[in-house]
Amino acid sequence: MVPIFFYVACAMSAAGLALLLMPQGRTLRFGASIMGLAGIAWILVQIVRSIGAPSDALAPIGVLALCAFVSVASAVRVITHHRPVFCALYFVLVVVSSAAVFVLLSAEFVAFSLIIVYAGAILITYLFVLMLAQQSPADIGSTDAVEYDRIQREPASAVIAGFVILAVLGGSVFRVHESNPPATLDQDRAIRQGWRDLALMPTLLLAQARQADATVTAVVRRGNGQFVAVQSDHSAILSVVRANQSTPTDLTLPPALLPDNTSRVGMALVTRFPVSLELAGIILLMAMFGAVVLARRHTMHGDDEKRALAASVAQRDNASGALTR
Amino acid sequence: MNAALDIGVASGFTLAVPAEISIALMxxxxxxxxxxxxxxxxxxMIIMFLCTELMFQGAALAMVSFSRMRMDVSGQVFVIFILTVAAAEAALALGLVVLLYRRRETLNADAWSELGES
Structure with missing residues (x-):
């Protein structure tokens, strides 16, 4: 069953967040942030403690929990800070720390594209729009933000609704029925999938085979029609033709030559999801058209006005031309 | 084990997924x-759209952690499509926000609580 401590911690951080969202004094703010962050830290510490593993497995999980804590704390700042520019900057911190979580989950390509696209492109757009459409404070030099940034709308009911969703979503990581076996990270399956992905990429396969043995000239299919046979010790056997041989012989690739995350993602993108890739391009193109249409200044000129405008411009040009001549 | 942090049945819980995945899911x-x-x-209005980006971030994190659990890269490919949609949405939504700001000279979403001609 879902442990009681999880619901207690949820209620604690919900109360802290609700207090943070309501307008109040500095000391209460401090206490509320301590309470909310303590609730989140409690959940994370309990999960880390529950593994009871040797210390070498604990270190990456500790780093993961730290990144998780930073990202959640700055997400809280995003929704509680009174100055929109600081909200956007705290969102950059959320993106960077969750990119660290992605790296720890061995999704390097997604992590760095997230930093480039989110922190580099989208957030810059947000900052520019904030500068374009920012209201100056009521009197110059006051540190108070404008009224609609300071006073939130219905914080208590929003927090209750949100944390009910959190209690349902987050409860799913705990084992509910003892009969269900816990899921495990299947290393064997991962290695097998990795070699199978490599077999889809002939050029990379030849390059990896050359790394293992420089005299390889070609990789050929094995007897069962596959390029790669995976061994139980995670190495793979290829049939290769060497420079001074006419018949294919076996070559063993060590697990260190598995394809990296970036090439696997790229391969999946073009072999399994080519139509989605094209559709993504169309979506971006349409968004660009839409942004251009929206941003164009709408000026209504009748035909006569346009003619008059053109005539005045032409007259001015003639005048200046005459002056220079 | 530190018993002071546990209350009642809290000490006896087991995780349904590995600990790193459960932290990422949490x-x-x-x-x-x-x-x-x-x-x-x-x-x-701008912060409201920033909060939708926060929700995208949460969804992407869930995708990547399940992709790690199942050892399948399709989850990461899906995050790339999420990025595409987020970029398109940001461009359009911010264009709309600038248009709305020009009409009412405020970013307050409550200024638009009565729909109709401005």
Whole structure:
């Protein structure tokens, strides 16, 4: 069953967040942030403690929990800070720390594209729009933000609704029925999938085979029609033709030559999801058209006005031309 | 084990997924929740859209952690499509926000609570 401590911690951080969202004094703010962050830290510490593993497995999980804590704390700042520019900057911190979580989950390509696209492109757009459409404070030099940034709308009911969703979503990581076996990270399956992905990429396969043995000239299919046979010790056997041989012989690739995350993602993108890739391009193109249409200044000129405008411009040009001549 | 942190049955829980996955899932749920709360609470239109980006972030984190659990890269490919949609949405939504700001000279979403001709 879902442990009681999880619901207690949820209620604690919900109360802290609700207090943070309501307008109040500095000391209460401090206490509320301590309470909310303590609730989140409690959940994370309990999960880390529950593994009871040797210390070498604990270190990456500790780093993961730290990144998780930073990202959640700055997400809280995003929704509680009174100055929109600081909200956007705290969102950059959320993106960077969750990119660290992605790296720890061995999704390097997604992590760095997230930093480039989110922190580099989208957030810059947000900052520019904030500068374009920012209201100056009521009197110059006051540190108070404008009224609609300071006073939130219905914080208590929003927090209750949100944390009910959190209690349902987050409860799913705990084992509910003892009969269900816990899921495990299947290393064997991962290695097998990795070699199978490599077999889809002939050029990379030849390059990896050359790394293992420089005299390889070609990789050929094995007897069962596959390029790669995976061994139980995670190495793979290829049939290769060497420079001074006419018949294919076996070559063993060590697990260190598995394809990296970036090439696997790229391969999946073009072999399994080519139509989605094209559709993504169309979506971006349409968004660009839409942004251009929206941003164009709408000026209504009748035909006569346009003619008059053109005539005045032409007259001015003639005048200046005459002056220079 | 430190018994002071446990209350009642708390000591005896087991995780359904490995610990690193469950931490990632937990923060993905938290980011999604904070995004919902921010969208409901904040009255600044730009911050409301920023909170939808927070929700995208939570969804992407869940995708990547399940992709790690199942050892399948399709989850990461899906995050790339999420990025595409987020970029398109940001471009369009911010263009709309600038248009709305030109009409009412305020970013307050409550200024638009009565629909109709401005």
């Amino acid at each position: 923060i993905s749920a938290l980011l999604f929740t904070l995004g919902i709360i921010g969208f409901l609470c904040r009255r600044n």
